Amino acid sequence: MDEELLLALLNSTPVVDGVRTETLEPDAELRAGRDILQAVVRGDLPPSALTPLLAGVTSHPSISEEGRLTWTIHAPQDRLIRAIVAWDELERSRPGRLRACANHECALFLLDRSKSNNARWCSMATCGNKLKARRHYQRTRSESPAEST
Ligand SMILES: [Zn+2]
Structure with missing residues (x-):
């Protein structure tokens, strides 16, 4: 399964420093597809928005030496299609586990593999601690509004 490929694409x-940066190669089609996939995972677009990205995708059956039927997908945008297939498998096998980081200033996504299913940050070390520290700072400030340092 292409979970890592999917995450890498979503997190591109x-x-x-407060600016959304682009790490994908200059491939307009791939970038546009990635943007749609990001919006679908965030819930900003319905999953059906992915349909146009599947144009030109074909699947060919073959039978292996062991007698197994396998389908090989051929796609103009191979990486994008593999990511969409992985997204689809995740939505079926572990719905809701793939989500955007709870830090709204962060553009990253996470795949929650924890038993409790309550991971909220792409990384505890960065976003988790940053937001906790900010909340603590705001709480301390609102508790003692007259105090200044
Ligand atoms: Zn984050």
């Missing part, structure tokens, strides 16, 4: 627009 990290925010660096």
